[in-house]
Amino acid sequence: MSPVEGATPVAAAGATAVAKGIPEATVARLPGYLRALNHLSDNGVATVSSGDLADEAGVNPAQLRKDLSHLGSYGTRGVGYSVAYLRFQIGREIGSAVDWPVIIIGVGNLGTALAQNADFGSRGFRVVALVDTNSALVGTEIDGLTIEHQDDLRRTLRDSGARIAVITTPPDSAQAVCDELVACGITSILNFAATVLSAPHEVTVRKVDLGQELQILAYHEQRKLDGLWPADDDVVAVVAGEAP
Amino acid sequence: MSPVEGATPVAAAGATAVAKGIPEATVARLPGYLRALNHLSDNGVATVSSGDLADEAGVNPAQLRKDLSHLGSYGTRGVGYSVAYLRFQIGREIGSAVDWPVIIIGVGNLGTALAQNADFGSRGFRVVALVDTNSALVGTEIDGLTIEHQDDLRRTLRDSGARIAVITTPPDSAQAVCDELVACGITSILNFAATVLSAPHEVTVRKVDLGQELQILAYHEQRKLDGLWPADDDVVAVVAGEAP
DNA sequence: CCGCATTTGTGCACACGTTCACAAGCTCCT
């Protein structure tokens, strides 16, 4: 589309896309597309059609094309999308080009599992700090990272340069931890505690509630057992990550 | 509303509500209301208005009322909702009245954390079986539960009576595990592996992808850093769990 | 017994998200 576009995908990179307004629903699906593209790339696929990519990502082909159209026209009619180029463009758009530094607050069962999870690295994130209040934990190491005390949060944040915080404390402490993080300038929080966090509107807060997910499953399971199934014909295979 | 309504909420229980069609978006919020109600109940609150409950659950009051109206008319105009009664009704609707038996496939970092998580019990779920392929793990115990071998899946499912399966295996194995579960009659699956699972449409599959959540956060964080913030005035504090 | 303050339940309008259907554009083959 641009006058000169080399074989190397990097050439035609513009500013951060349309600069404004990618629908939230689209943003929520872009990571899925990126994962699908990585998978295809690993298998040596160089070009992919919207249909095939949509299958891999588990969405409707029209939806995929509309989503991608919000980033720009990166496909070629009659051919499809260059896997490498599209991967680069989506990666740039959602900021997976850089390695985001992440801090984990609350190194219990879940916090430890997250800290040891190798998956994060391949997705563009790096755990750079661990914080807890339990003095028995402070000072010990996980994967070469020393656990710091919650009282030193501000210093730990400054030293590590973390930009995204993950809260894995018990629900009671979550709001207090959130307030402290916000006071220290953190504006992106992922919360695993089963509480609604209130934060200033410029702070992005996302929640992952396992219990909630199970309860939604239980609702559907109960309906099936109640014999209301398969009374109607609508699709029930639901894949959620954000809201349906 | 019903002619005779005793102090004990159990009296007026009908069939499974309107029997059909509670919007999916509402279903996704009901667990949150239930949690809020439990919290209020713990604090000795007996009656609550839609405004207060909405605050606790982090939603719009009108939304809350509309959601609840799908279950029936359980409030009293001029007064509000009985915490105990509403809790009972929502619990019955989403099936949290019973203790759902859960099986966890893949007892690694994450699977172990989930198995040890006491939260589940209080939300109406009980881990009744653990399965793995790693022979070093099979036979060992976690919280009094012996880890079974994946090859004995069918027998383990039958013996434990599990109705909901949680997949915490590496992504490569997830689809195979899913297929086996479906073949054994499981119709509700929660998947933590970063893959899109394909299953028959009568099987409900939900996905939790931490990497995806972080990437969505990273997108917003990048926009803030890019100085596109606070250029516009719209709300950005997003709380997700399902999808929008 | 009546009027007032309060809160629910819901009709309605709007915004957002999804899917269809098709013109525009590309490649390849003859």
Next chain:
DNA sequence: AGGAGCTTGTGAACGTGTGCACAAATGCGG
């Protein structure tokens, strides 16, 4: 060079979700 066969990008229809605004209903105090 030209047409056949695909595939993208997008306008338009449709469906779902959200939030306002208000009538209906309840309790209370005088």
